[in-house]
Amino acid sequence: xxxxxxxxxxxxxxxxxxxxxxxxxxxxxxxxxxxxxxxxxxxxxxxxxxxxxxxxxxxxxxxxxxxxxxxxxxxxxxxxxxxxxxxxxxxxxxxxxxxxxxxxxxxxxxxxxxxxxxxxxxxxxxxxxxxxxxxxxxxxxxxxxxxxxxxxxxxxxxxxxxxxxxxxxxxxxxxxxxxxxxxxxxxxxxxxxxxxxxxxxxxxxxxxxxxxxxxxxxxxxxxxxxxxxxxxxxxxxxxxxxxxxxxxxxxxxxxxxxxxxxxxxxxxxxxxxxxxxxxxxxxxxxxxxxxxxxxxxxxxxxxxxxxxxxxxxxx
Numbered sequence: 001x002x003x004x005x006x007x008x009x010x011x012x013x014x015x016x017x018x019x020x021x022x023x024x025x026x027x028x029x030x031x032x033x034x035x036x037x038x039x040x041x042x043x044x045x046x047x048x049x050x051x052x053x054x055x056x057x058x059x060x061x062x063x064x065x066x067x068x069x070x071x072x073x074x075x076x077x078x079x080x081x082x083x084x085x086x087x088x089x090x091x092x093x094x095x096x097x098x099x100x101x102x103x104x105x106x107x108x109x110x111x112x113x114x115x116x117x118x119x120x121x122x123x124x125x126x127x128x129x130x131x132x133x134x135x136x137x138x139x140x141x142x143x144x145x146x147x148x149x150x151x152x153x154x155x156x157x158x159x160x161x162x163x164x165x166x167x168x169x170x171x172x173x174x175x176x177x178x179x180x181x182x183x184x185x186x187x188x189x190x191x192x193x194x195x196x197x198x199x200x201x202x203x204x205x206x207x208x209x210x211x212x213x214x215x216x217x218x219x220x221x222x223x224x225x226x227x228x229x230x231x232x233x234x235x236x237x238x239x240x241x242x243x244x245x246x247x248x249x250x251x252x253x254x255x256x257x258x259x260x261x262x263x264x265x266x267x268x269x270x271x272x273x274x275x276x277x278x279x280x281x282x283x284x285x286x287x288x289x290x291x292x293x294x295x296x297x298x299x300x301x302x303x304x305x306x307x308x309x310x311x312x313x314x315x
Contacts, residue, residue, distance in 0.1 A: 056310075057109050060110065060125075065124045069089040069289040096124075102136070103135055109284070113139050115140060126153050130154055136156065138157075139160065147178060148182060157187060161202075191230050193233075194235045200215040200251070232262055234264030242265055243267060244262075245264055246278045249275050250279065263288065266288075272285060
């Protein structure tokens with residue numbers, strides 16, 4: 001589908017969406033989940049309570065069963081093009097050990113990402129979920145058939161990208177199926193993106209494929225009807241410790257109507273404050289390669305202390 005065709009169809013779908021009752025949007029197969037969806041009033045109240053301070057969201061990236069920090073833009077299923085996987089760090093600690101550390105430090109809403117569908121990565125992810133039940137979200141190969149399995153294993157949410165943005169296009173039927181199966185309140189949409197022609201295009205399949213969907217106010221408002229949170233990696237800077245994508249953070253802070261977490265480029269403590277300012281206090285942050293617990297120079301303990309200071313501001 002060409003970008004122009006998608007945009008026209010998408011705009012029409014948005015207008016139709018807002019005219020329809022939720023039962024028409026998602027179908028009548030699961031009234032239990034539909035009735036659990038918050039009203040606009042409760043959603044507004046939730047934004048007021050959650051968005052008063054920026055939170056640090058920890059991460060556990062798993063590749064072939066090991067906790068690693070990889071430059072995501074170099075990760076692909078095939079290396080026949082001669083490119084080389086860039087790995088910043090391989091930990092001697094298990095995913096479960098990191099999960100226990102996050103639990104002890106009172107950090108919630110962390111992301112366990114399986115960078116591959118191999119059995120070792122799935123097993124490591126489940127061990128992390130068991131170590132911190134209800135405290136972590138999980139992503140990587142999630143679909144409507146396996147999403148409940150990870151919830152049953154202890155995930156608070158499942159994170160989805162490629163299943164919804166299939167073959168470069170948004171598959172609304174798959175998205176609705178996910179909501180019917182797992183519930184809006186347990187779904188995080190990963191809208192990681194890269195700059196293309198001056199706009200942020202959502203990328204899929206380990207960030208290797210551009211979709212026809214650009215991240216903007218309209219798409220954020222539309223997709224917020226289906227998800228509890230957004231997770232957005234600035235792929236152009238992710239894993240490179242080159243500084244944050246301030247323009248992307250500002251876009252998220254201004255336009256996301258639900259909680260959103262930004263990842264990519266954090267190097268020093270000042271970057272956390274830059275995200276807080278650029279995101280208008282509405283954008284949470286995750287940090288990977290820069291942390292000393294992942295081989296970087298940024299003190300994990302300092303970031304946790306900063307997080308505690310932000311929590312104290314919550315009203």
